[in-house]
Amino acid sequence: MKTPLSWLQLTHEKVRLLVAIAGICFADFLMFMQLGFRDALFDSAVILNEAIDGEIFLLSPQSDALIAMKSFSSRPLYAALGVEGVKSVTPIYLDFAIWKNPVNRKTRSILVLGFNPSKNIFNLPGINEENLAKIKLQDVVIFDELSRPEFGPIPELFQAGKTVKTEVGDRAVEVQGLFSLGTSFAADSNIFTSDLNFLRIFPQREKGIIDIGVIKLAPDADLEAVLNTLREKIAAGDVIVLSKEEYIEREKKYWQNGTAIGFIFALGTGMGFVVGTVIVYQILYTDVADHLPEYATLKAMGYTNNYLLGVVFQEAIILALIGFIPGFALSVFFYLNAASATGLPMIMTVSRAGTVLILTVGMCAISGSVAVGKLRAADPADIF
Amino acid sequence: MTNDYLLCKKIMKKNGIPVVEIRNLNHFFGEGNLRKQILFEINLTLKSGEVVIMKGPSGSGKTTLLTLMGGLRASQSGSMRVFGEELVGAKQQQLIKVRRNIGYIFQAHNLLECLTARQNVQMSIELQNGISPTEAKAKSLQMLAAVGLEDRVNYYPQKLSGGQKQRVAIARALVSHPRMVLADEPTAALDSKSGRDVVELMQKLAKEQGCTILIVTHDNRILDVADRIVELEDGRLREGSLVDSFIGR
Numbered sequence: 001m002k003t004p005l006s007w008l009q010l011t012h013e014k015v016r017l018l019v020a021i022a023g024i025c026f027a028d029f030l031m032f033m034q035l036g037f038r039d040a041l042f043d044s045a046v047i048l049n050e051a052i053d054g055e056i057f058l059l060s061p062q063s064d065a066l067i068a069m070k071s072f073s074s075r076p077l078y079a080a081l082g083v084e085g086v087k088s089v090t091p092i093y094l095d096f097a098i099w100k101n102p103v104n105r106k107t108r109s110i111l112v113l114g115f116n117p118s119k120n121i122f123n124l125p126g127i128n129e130e131n132l133a134k135i136k137l138q139d140v141v142i143f144d145e146l147s148r149p150e151f152g153p154i155p156e157l158f159q160a161g162k163t164v165k166t167e168v169g170d171r172a173v174e175v176q177g178l179f180s181l182g183t184s185f186a187a188d189s190n191i192f193t194s195d196l197n198f199l200r201i202f203p204q205r206e207k208g209i210i211d212i213g214v215i216k217l218a219p220d221a222d223l224e225a226v227l228n229t230l231r232e233k234i235a236a237g238d239v240i241v242l243s244k245e246e247y248i249e250r251e252k253k254y255w256q257n258g259t260a261i262g263f264i265f266a267l268g269t270g271m272g273f274v275v276g277t278v279i280v281y282q283i284l285y286t287d288v289a290d291h292l293p294e295y296a297t298l299k300a301m302g303y304t305n306n307y308l309l310g311v312v313f314q315e316a317i318i319l320a321l322i323g324f325i326p327g328f329a330l331s332v333f334f335y336l337n338a339a340s341a342t343g344l345p346m347i348m349t350v351s352r353a354g355t356v357l358i359l360t361v362g363m364c365a366i367s368g369s370v371a372v373g374k375l376r377a378a379d380p381a382d383i384f
Numbered sequence: 385m386t387n388d389y390l391l392c393k394k395i396m397k398k399n400g401i402p403v404v405e406i407r408n409l410n411h412f413f414g415e416g417n418l419r420k421q422i423l424f425e426i427n428l429t430l431k432s433g434e435v436v437i438m439k440g441p442s443g444s445g446k447t448t449l450l451t452l453m454g455g456l457r458a459s460q461s462g463s464m465r466v467f468g469e470e471l472v473g474a475k476q477q478q479l480i481k482v483r484r485n486i487g488y489i490f491q492a493h494n495l496l497e498c499l500t501a502r503q504n505v506q507m508s509i510e511l512q513n514g515i516s517p518t519e520a521k522a523k524s525l526q527m528l529a530a531v532g533l534e535d536r537v538n539y540y541p542q543k544l545s546g547g548q549k550q551r552v553a554i555a556r557a558l559v560s561h562p563r564m565v566l567a568d569e570p571t572a573a574l575d576s577k578s579g580r581d582v583v584e585l586m587q588k589l590a591k592e593q594g595c596t597i598l599i600v601t602h603d604n605r606i607l608d609v610a611d612r613i614v615e616l617e618d619g620r621l622r623e624g625s626l627v628d629s630f631i632g633r
């Protein structure tokens with residue numbers, strides 16, 4: 001091996017190296033935090049989507065997110081029953097209505113979800129046989145106990161044994177049960193009821209014109225195969241067929257690209273990137289500037305400019321890699337603590353670690369390419 | 385060194401092809417109104433194996449001429465042939481090729497601070513292709529021993545005295561068996577004893593390798609190592625008096 005000049009140059013000055021590592025570590029930490037919080041928020045945006053117990057979803061192609069749903073005929077959903085591997089199908093009605101706070105009569109928009117209560121298709125605490133039996137009754141709903149307080153002290157009233165009656169849309173309803181879903185970007189509160197009650201609350205909605213079609217597969221069915229068959233057979237212009245993963249991705253994408261939320265966190269990540277770039281640039285620039293006569297000497301000896309560019313870039317890459325490791329470790333530690341402090345699910349994923357590593361290398365590469373400009377000042381004619 | 389090169393050197397010696405041949409060289413610094421001529425109609429030939437000392441008052445253009453001969457600066461007009469290669473109008477690539485056959489010794493030693501004495505010397509060998517790391521290391525150690533630094537090979541420049549650093553620089557310049565050594569005031573930073581030692585070492589090693597040496601110096605005490613002395617005054621070259629007249633000083 002030839003003399004590893006970049007490594008020796010970097011490690012020769014320990015203090016400077018430590019400063020560089022600390023800087024990159026800090027920048028990586030910033031990026032990890034921003035991306036972590038963003039993903040945690042987006043994860044919370046898809047709790048409802050994830051709670052639906054199904055492998056395949058039918059949507060209108062114009063439905064981008066829970067708050068932007070376009071209805072479609074349930075005919076293709078029932079047609080799917082004829083496809084091998086499909087065990088059952090369930091239509092879901094979903095819409096927003098005005099909820100009246102039963103205590104102070106103030107109104108708020110609430111997400112109303114209607115489905116056939118003869119079968120439980122949600123993995124949510126509180127959606128159980130008992131509650132499903134209740135919503136079979138006319139004008140009975142169950143209420144999300146994690147709703148924002150502006151919707152009224154419904155859980156408290158209910159637990160105190162009081163009957164909770166209020167209006168949704170223009171319809172008088174009664175809350176006879178509680179479940180836990182939680183607020184998201186889409187809704188500050190949710191009520192679930194039967195499909196029939198849903199159509200009572202929204203008299204303008206038509207029976208059989210649904211918002212989400214849920215398909216449950218037989219245990220031995222091949223997801224890819226069924227997806228392909230469904231896409232061939234029933235996906236026409238008015239419905240798209242998505243796997244659960246794709247369905248959740250679609251919802252996240254809407255919040256990421258269609259709103260400023262993604263941008264704000266991207267901005268935060270960008271700040272981390274810029275801070276890191278500036279720090280690494282400072283380190284590399286001073287390194288080149290301090291060693292200008294030495295670099296000029298190498299040029300005089302017959303080393304090419306490309307060799308020196310290589311040295312500086314190698315230094316950049318080495319910095320990126322050894323700065324990333326403590327940044328990663330620090331972030332894992334903070335994720336664990338932030339998860340317990342904020343209730344947001346913060347976990348280190350391989351893809352996020354990969355993203356930040358790539359950003360770090362990019363950060364150092366940019367710094368390197370700016371710092372090498374100084375190399376041109378290393379003129380071998382000046383060193384005699 | 386490769387056999388090719390040795391062969392080439394033999395042929396050159398036999399045929400007397402000069403290592404450096406300068407004809408009517410002029411050099412200017414600056415642009416427009418500030419354009420100032422520094423070197424005037426320089427004619428100089430350095431033969432293989434010669435030790436030449438160049439003297440001259442400060443500002444006379446010695447360093448400038450040295451950097452032109454070494455391909456560190458672009459030659460402008462006239463003719464500057466180094467190892468038979470014309471450097472007037474030469475491309476960067478050609479200049480780099482010429483540089484690889486020259487050992488430079490600077491007034492400031494310009495060693496790389498982050499490398500040990502041995503690694504500094506090795507950087508010079510690594511410019512040649514086809515030399516294994518073990519071989520490169522062995523050659524570096526051998527060269528450092530030749531300059532009397534066998535017990536300092538793993539020292540960083542910071543921990544070496546001025547004379548020791550200059551000797552490392554000499555080892556670095558000579559380890560690749562260059563065809564020519566260019567030295568600009570190599571003794572200026574040294575006391576007279578170590579200055580003398582350093583120059584004698586240079587001369588001895590270079591003679592063993594048969595390479596040409598050009599030393600720029602103000603130091604009258606080292607003039608006797610030269611085969612020939614040339615003098616530069618106000619950018620014009622004058623063939624100097626014979627060495628003997630200086631020894632008798």
Ligand SMILES: Nc1ncnc2c1ncn2[C@@H]1O[C@H](COP(=O)(O)OP(=O)(O)OP(=O)(O)O)[C@@H](O)[C@H]1O
Nearest residue numbers: 413414422440441442443444445446447448449616
């Ligand atoms: N890069 C440059 N640009 C413009 N003028 C220069 C440059 N380098 C040198 N000169 C001028 O060229 C002249 C010769 O300089 P040079 O360095 O060759 O002198 P020198 O003989 O080596 O002097 P000294 O003995 O002091 O080292 C000086 O007048 C100097 O001002």
Ligand SMILES: [Mg+2]
Nearest residue numbers: 384446447568
């Ligand atoms: Mg000079």
